[in-house]
Amino acid sequence: xxxxxxxxxxxxxxxxxxxxxxxxxxxxxxxxxxxxxxxxxxxxxxxxxxxxxxxxxxxxxxxxxxxxxxxxxxxxxxxxxxxxxxxxxxxxxxxxxxxxxxxxxxxxxxxxxxxxxxxxxxxxxxxxxxxxxxxxxxxxxxxxxxxxxxxxxxxxxxxxxxxxxxxxxxxxxxxxxxxxxxxxxxxxxxxxxxxxxxxxxxxxxxxxxxxxxxxxxxxxxxxxxxxxxxxxxxxxxxxxxxxxxxxxxxxxxxxxxxxxxxxxxxxxxxxxxxxxxxxxxxxxxxxxxxxxxxxxxxxxxxxxxxxxxxxxx
Numbered sequence: 001x002x003x004x005x006x007x008x009x010x011x012x013x014x015x016x017x018x019x020x021x022x023x024x025x026x027x028x029x030x031x032x033x034x035x036x037x038x039x040x041x042x043x044x045x046x047x048x049x050x051x052x053x054x055x056x057x058x059x060x061x062x063x064x065x066x067x068x069x070x071x072x073x074x075x076x077x078x079x080x081x082x083x084x085x086x087x088x089x090x091x092x093x094x095x096x097x098x099x100x101x102x103x104x105x106x107x108x109x110x111x112x113x114x115x116x117x118x119x120x121x122x123x124x125x126x127x128x129x130x131x132x133x134x135x136x137x138x139x140x141x142x143x144x145x146x147x148x149x150x151x152x153x154x155x156x157x158x159x160x161x162x163x164x165x166x167x168x169x170x171x172x173x174x175x176x177x178x179x180x181x182x183x184x185x186x187x188x189x190x191x192x193x194x195x196x197x198x199x200x201x202x203x204x205x206x207x208x209x210x211x212x213x214x215x216x217x218x219x220x221x222x223x224x225x226x227x228x229x230x231x232x233x234x235x236x237x238x239x240x241x242x243x244x245x246x247x248x249x250x251x252x253x254x255x256x257x258x259x260x261x262x263x264x265x266x267x268x269x270x271x272x273x274x275x276x277x278x279x280x281x282x283x284x285x286x287x288x289x290x291x292x293x294x295x296x297x298x299x300x301x302x303x304x305x306x307x308x309x310x311x312x313x
Contacts, residue, residue, distance in 0.1 A: 009307050010090050016297035017085030023293045024286040025077045030070035031282035032077075034058045035275035036138040039238040042266070051267075054278040065141065073134035075156030080130035084122050089294070092118035092191055112192045119187035123180040129172035131179065133159045135241045167245060177252055178237035185233075186226035186283075193222035194291060215295050216288040223287025227279045232272035234279065236260050 034057050041051050052060065061069050095117045099110030106114075133156055140151045153159035163171050197218040201210045227234070239259045250258070263271045301307055 012298060012301045012307055013090040013093060014082075014086040015301060016294050017089040018082035019297050020290045020292075020294035021081035021085035022078065024289045025074065025081050027289050028282040028286040029074050029077060030058070031278045032134075033061065033070050033072055033138050035278040035282065036135055036238060037061065038275035038278065039235050040139055040242060041274070051274065054275070054281075058278075072140065073137040073156070076130050076133040076137065076159070079156055080126045084126040084130070085290070087122045087125050088118055088187065091121045092187070108192060108196060111195050112188045115188035115191035116184040118191070119183035119185070120180045122187070123183035124176065127183055128174075128176045128179040129160075131237075132172050132174055132241050133163065135238060136163065139242050170246070174243070175237040175240040178233050178240065178256065182230045182233045182237060185230045189226045189229060190222045190287060193225060194218055194287075197221065209299075210295075212292055212296070216292045219288035219291035220284050223290075224280050224284035227276055227283050231276045231279070232260075235263070235272050235274055238275075239263070 031054075034054050037057050038051070038054060041057075058070070092114055095114035096106055096111070099114065100106045133153075137151075137153045137156070137159055140153060153162060160172075198210060198215075201214055201218070202208055205211075236256055236259050240255060247255075260272075
């Protein structure tokens with residue numbers, strides 16, 4: 001996102017972000033399903049069995065459950081993607097106003113802090129409940145050859161109902177601290193790298209407009225850095241959100257410590273980077289799609305007169 005965004009109407013941010021997020025989900029969701037299965041894979045301690053890679057995992061899902069299984073949990077993503085992206089982009093713009101100087105410029109540190117805050121905001125408001133539902137659905141391994149083997153969670157709405165009924169509302173906020181930390185680091189790095197690279201390209205072209213392929217390129221770069229920074233957080237979060245029920249004697253710190261310790265004891269430190277390859281393969285091109293579509297929608301909606309007549313001062 002360019003640092004000097006002239007589109008102040010929040011409707012433009014909402015619609016642009018929603019369309020961008022939906023495009024990203026449709027393109028990249030199969031890689032997210034593979035990532036979750038890799039993170040949930042368990043091997044016996046000392047067995048020496050090498051965990052399956054992302055190609056093997058993906059091929060296994062396709063062979064045993066069918067192509068549609070790669071899109072398990074997509075409904076939960078689609079239901080949450082519009083508010084998620086709306087909150088991400090609009091809150092980022094809002095937080096930036098606290099740091100933007102009179103000439104419209106903003107420092108790298110301030111951009112990073114704005115991204116951190118936007119990541120926390122979207123995690124608490126939308127992402128964590130959505131991911132609990134998504135992960136529960138993705139974790140199911142029902143056979144495509146046995147039509148009588150109905151999965152417990154059949155669609156996003158039904159899954160959310162079952163989780164809420166059986167475990168209570170607080171189940172949707174399992175791992176919220178880890179999700180907030182992951183989203184904060186993701187968006188802090190993502191917005192900072194993207195914004196600064198876009199400024200460089202604008203200076204090079206001597207124009208506010210940047211070619212679409214270059215927007216995709218810097219989105220790809222910025223999107224790939226976040227997963228490298230917070231892969232262990234994401235693995236522990238996935239294991240935590242997959243668990244059903246709560247132990248009343250365990251607080252969130254104890255649960256995180258238990259899962260992290262068990263991972264090291266049973267599978268070694270490398271287990272913290274399970275699924276990092278498909279995650280980068282999903283997040284990096286996902287951000288390329290997101291920023292490209294977002295910029296396109298911003299420009300298109302910026303030409304709609306009634307939207308521009310409602311710009312905020």
